[in-house]
Amino acid sequence: MIIGLIYVGETRQRLNFRMNDHRSNVNDPNNNxxxxxxxxxxxxxIVSMKVRIIEKIYHLTNDPILSTxxxxxxxxxxxxxLGTAIPYGCNDKIDDVGILSSPRCSTVNTLKLFxxxxxxxxxxxxxxxxxxxxxTVTIDSLLTSVQKPLGIHHIRTKLYSIPLSKLSLLxxxxxxxxxxDSRSVLYRLVAIIMDIANHRLFKxxxxxxxSEEKRYFFKVEFAxxxxxxxxxxxxxxxxxxxxTIPDYFKNKATPIISYTYxxxxxxxxxNHKRVLxxxxxxxxxxxxxxxxxxxxxxxxxxxxxxITGDLGIVTNEQLRELLAKGPKYRIPxxxxxxxxxxxxxxxxxxxxxxxxxxxxxxxxxxxLSEWIKAIRSCIQRRIQKLRCNMSxxxxxxxxxxxxxxxxxxLHDKYVVVPADKASNNIVFICKNIICNVSLQSLKLIxxxxxxxxx
Numbered sequence: 001m002i003i004g005l006i007y008v009g010e011t012r013q014r015l016n017f018r019m020n021d022h023r024s025n026v027n028d029p030n031n032n033x034x035x036x037x038x039x040x041x042x043x044x045x046i047v048s049m050k051v052r053i054i055e056k057i058y059h060l061t062n063d064p065i066l067s068t069x070x071x072x073x074x075x076x077x078x079x080x081x082l083g084t085a086i087p088y089g090c091n092d093k094i095d096d097v098g099i100l101s102s103p104r105c106s107t108v109n110t111l112k113l114f115x116x117x118x119x120x121x122x123x124x125x126x127x128x129x130x131x132x133x134x135x136t137v138t139i140d141s142l143l144t145s146v147q148k149p150l151g152i153h154h155i156r157t158k159l160y161s162i163p164l165s166k167l168s169l170l171x172x173x174x175x176x177x178x179x180x181d182s183r184s185v186l187y188r189l190v191a192i193i194m195d196i197a198n199h200r201l202f203k204x205x206x207x208x209x210x211s212e213e214k215r216y217f218f219k220v221e222f223a224x225x226x227x228x229x230x231x232x233x234x235x236x237x238x239x240x241x242x243x244t245i246p247d248y249f250k251n252k253a254t255p256i257i258s259y260t261y262x263x264x265x266x267x268x269x270x271n272h273k274r275v276l277x278x279x280x281x282x283x284x285x286x287x288x289x290x291x292x293x294x295x296x297x298x299x300x301x302x303x304x305x306x307i308t309g310d311l312g313i314v315t316n317e318q319l320r321e322l323l324a325k326g327p328k329y330r331i332p333x334x335x336x337x338x339x340x341x342x343x344x345x346x347x348x349x350x351x352x353x354x355x356x357x358x359x360x361x362x363x364x365x366x367x368l369s370e371w372i373k374a375i376r377s378c379i380q381r382r383i384q385k386l387r388c389n390m391s392x393x394x395x396x397x398x399x400x401x402x403x404x405x406x407x408x409x410l411h412d413k414y415v416v417v418p419a420d421k422a423s424n425n426i427v428f429i430c431k432n433i434i435c436n437v438s439l440q441s442l443k444l445i446x447x448x449x450x451x452x453x454x
Contacts, residue, residue: 006152007035007090008082010057010075012064019051034101035090037183054078083114087191088152101182111199137162139173139189146185152192159196171197216354218255220347222262224394226335229386232344233257235378244370251358255351266327268398269407269426272417275434290413291432298428305430309419313428316406322397326424335392337383348375 011018023046025031026039039046055074059067076095078084084091086100087110094113098105137158145151159167174193179186218236220227235241236254245252293305300307314320322329352368397403410416415434419425 006038006084006088008054008075008078008084009091010071012068012071015051015053019049022046022049034086034092034182038090041183041185077115080113080115085110085113087188087195088156109198110195137166137170139170139177139186139193142193143186143189146189155189155192156196159193160200164201167197167200171201213253214251215253215256216251216351216358217258218347218351219258219260221343222259223339223343224333224335226337226340226383226386226390226392227259227343229390230340230344230379230382232379235375235382238378241371241374241378244374246363246367249359251355262330262333264328264330265322265325265398266418269323269327270416270418271411272415272434274411275415275431291430293430293432303433305433306414307427307429307433309425309427311426313414314406314410316403318397318400319403319406322403323426327418327426328424331396331398332394334394335390337387337392341379341383344379345376348372 009018022035025033026036026046028036038044039049055078057067057071057074059070072095079089079091079094083089085094086092092101093099097108097113100108100110142155142158145154148154159170162170170193174190174197177186177190179190181187218232220232222228233254242252291305293299296306298306298308298310298313306313311320311323314323349372352372353365355368356362356365410428413431414428415431417427417429419427
């Protein structure tokens with residue numbers, strides 16, 4: 001039950017009987033319990049008592065005595081959830097802590113006993129400029145709020161909103177305040193200030209590392225888009241897979257998926273290496289490459305030859321569209337579900353063998369057999385669904401004779417190279433200018449060799 005939102009209690013009696021006990025104890029001058037002292041303060045009486053049921057406890061046998069352990073457990077939960085331990089409320093006893101008002105618990109930080117929850121993300125819209133607030137918080141200004149409805153809430157809010165420098169000064173004032181009467185309002189306020197200041201100003205040193213658990217790579221060959229559709233990373237996170245990992249394993253973090261990709265189209269479209277390897281000095285002098293650059297719209301006038309990155313020079317539309325995707329583009333491969341299943345399971349078993357070696361005791365591979373079976377089952381179900389939803393056919397432009405002939409024609413006329421500082425762009429250079437530059441380079445090398453000999 002809650003009395004004025006400051007006390008949580010449990011009872012196996014009828015509620016009216018329990019409330020009569022509370023009223024009787026308040027009127028007993030010899031009862032020194034913290035709760036009853038509170039109602040003997042000025043402006044307090046049994047008339048101001050209010051009660052509300054927050055939870056009913058049921059037991060299978062319908063016996064209140066057998067449900068007592070669970071009632072006590074729930075009482076402790078609600079004390080921590082509603083924050084009614086002293087000095088914020090009148091609950092003096094906390095399980096696993098003791099009597100908070102006793103000297104033994106004088107160093108206990110009450111705020112750390114309360115349950116906390118993450119604050120939800122909220123949109124504040126367009127904020128207006130608010131001038132900095134002047135924080136003039138003193139013990140006297142807070143004292144009047146203690147006895148008001150929700151006064152403790154407003155005091156806690158105020159103490160959490162002021163800067164740490166102001167809170168430090170208020171903490172020193174509270175330490176220097178001489179008050180011994182535990183029933184006084186000032187005593188309670190000083191206790192609240194000291195508790196919140198200790199919580200904000202003197203946070204304990206972290207003894208455990210906050211670094212995340214180390215994750216390792218799960219490597220698999222990316223043969224086709226079907227592997228991506230299976231989403232092996234999602235399978236690793238499924239509960240049916242996670243629960244099969246032995247409890248004594250130290251490294252339980254889900255792996256990072258790492259694909260090894262096939263070659264891009266760069267090796268097919270770039271020919272500068274092949275041109276230089278096939279360069280022959282005698283053949284080039286006797287029969288230089290054909291050049292019709294003078295009449296071309298792509299002629300680069302300072303060089304007198306074609307040097308361009310305009311894909312309009314490519315006459316075949318399908319090849320032009322392929323080159324527009326860049327040399328890093330990879331031709332999609334036909335989906336082979338049988339091959340995909342084998343690639344994934346080989347990668348899973350390889351990862352399991354490496355995982356075993358990372359464990360301190362190096363257990364047998366059979367300890368992960370259930371984990372491997374769970375993953376196999378999930379992959380099989382995924383592939384069975386994807387067979388009906390995904391098309392396995394893809395088109396390969398390089399299997400089209402027209403595209404192959406158009407690319408071969410380009411290679412006969414031009415040297416295709418990647419653009420400097422823009423590796424995903426393509427530049428077409430007339431072969432004639434490349435041959436001339438190569439001849440000049442060879443002449444210069446020959447001259448340097450002669451000078452060296454002399």
